[in-house]
Amino acid sequence: MPYQFRIAAARRCVLTTPLNSQRGRNYATRSSSSPASLPASRRSPQVETMSRRAAERLLRRLGPLAVEPPARVQKRTFSTTATHIQRNPAYSVLNSDDVSYFKSILGDSGVVQDEDRVAVANVDWMGKYRGASQLLLLPKSTTEVSKILSYCNSRRLAVVPQGGNTGLVGGSVPVYDEVIVSLVGMDKIISFDNVNGILTCEAGCVLENLSTFVENEGFIMPLDLGAKGSCHIGGNISTNAGGLRFIRYGSLHGNVLGLEVVLANGTVLDMLSTLRKDNTGYDLKHLFIARRNLGEILSAFEFMDHHCIDLAMKHLEGVQNPLPASPYKFYVLIETTGSDESYDKAKLEAFLLRSMEDGLVADGVIAQDISQASNFWRIREGISEASVKVGAVYKYDLSIPVEKLYDIVEEMRIRVEVLGYGHLGDGNLHLNILSSKYDESVLAQIEPFVYEWTSAQRGSISAEHGLGLMKAEKIHYSKSPEAVSLSMVS
């Protein structure tokens, strides 16, 4: 039914990959999320993220600036990978009047023109994408954000919202000279309902700080990423981040109860209070899906190949190989979370011992205390960090049927140096190709082969990283043209 299609598309636009090729669209969010509480067997019911009427209003308000069809005119010779988007001349150029206006709203400390600081904000975490912005703004409240955006809208100044700048697809840095609106100053936790497990906070809160805060209250955040020390919850939500606990708590669609959003023209859309259970039932998660064995206590199931382990051992400090005896081809990291430690331990041991007897597992270690467990996680979370130390990394985030998951790694290994690891429990492979520097010839070996292969398996070319700049034009590998045109906002 066409009506329902629009709702699905609206949600995808706002909550999953907002930083598509639609460069003009910008907003900041204040969000409330509902982490699952411990004991994990009792979880609060998940509710709809947006009511139907709010979705429609959103669609209508995202005016003409929202759509910018990418024009394939010329390849940019740049230190980044190929971007075929040319700067749209309809956007204005920043001038000193603009800067003084921003200073009048934000004060001198909120407007940064210092070259070094702006340069840092112009480059993404991997050093792969570099913008040419000259201005960094640091608003401290929703009203300030709203004023910035309405001004930029009237002046037709392009804007890029930035959180922790840990994105991997070039969606968090300017393409050209967009004004960077960083939410790093909006990092307050507004309230926490410790009966229902509902956290209300500003979009610039760092995920690790939120985790520590809720853990002190006896709760757990429904998502966890390697980048948790730097990433912001606003960025996580706007890109519908997956992460290490996805297998247990599901996607953020089900964990976000409400948002306060600033639209591209500066209008503040308060959807924090309009949340009710939506009768389309589209996003209702089926929490108690029956699963085998470890199902109800499993909270992470990660895999990595031995290249990843070698790399982590070589480049990370303070880690020791938990299984030094003989090098195995694959390693799996399993985590359980539950309310009864001895019960969970017994279950985990029974599961592992049975797997050993059946020959599925060759060897393993169980962490005996929290510090050993952190060491295990340090290895898995540090693979990304270690790979960046080698040189340039091409990262691909693919959703593939589990039985074929590793085939692409083996195919790529014939041509380039490649790491394969990821969330096996979700069928999500992180394919990393290592190279000494970013180079067109290496890229040619990878793309479009990777996308075509994934498309042939009916997988997704972006399981959780989003499309950003890197894959903005590649959406057709995973979505039909009709679906894409509906996603584009009119």
Place this chain on the structure above:
Amino acid sequence: MKILVAVKRVVDYAVKVRVKPDRTGVETANVKMSMNPFCEIAVEEALRLREAGAAAEVVAATIGPAQSADTLRTALAMGADRAVHVLHDADPARPLLPLAVAKILRAVALEEKPGLVILGKQEVECPEFGVAWPAYQNAFRYYTRMTCWFLEFWICNCSLGISTDLRLNQPRYATLPNIMKAKSKVIKKITPQELNVDIRSDLEVVEVNEPPKRKAGVILSSVDELLDKLKTEARVL
């Protein structure tokens, strides 16, 4: 030669320790408990000695309630051969004093007759109760004492005693095959009464409080101000 290693089940050292609301002790319900990190190092050292051929058998011992068997299973999973569990239900108001611990350990050692006893230097929960060694020493009338990097040696009667400090080694992980083997290893259970040890405690814990929160530092502008503060506020002059 047999090595006896004493281990203890304590609050996991990565957990933030809290005092119970009724101030009778430290919160231990629903808190992750693990082997004392110093004891892990002691077990690791014993295992390395056995692997180097200096010892034939490693025996782990602990004093504690029934749940302490988990800690012994961890030691067995790391590679210890046997374990001894002295059952004692701790009453928080009347904890086991170092002298009592030493007496129990002595009784266990007299039965097992090890050539070497290794202990962790201190325990993370109550470091002031830490080392049972001073009492243990007295129990054995030590003759000489040598100190070297991270270890202190007491030559006592028949056994040599060593306490282990951090960074002596990196304890190994418990591998699955060893966990499987540990299930069939023997844990001998005894009570202090069977050992003929008197563990009556003369001390009673009245109240447990958190240490006072550290106050913020103050930056002073001159030496006179410093003197003034030392006299009037800190009262050390």
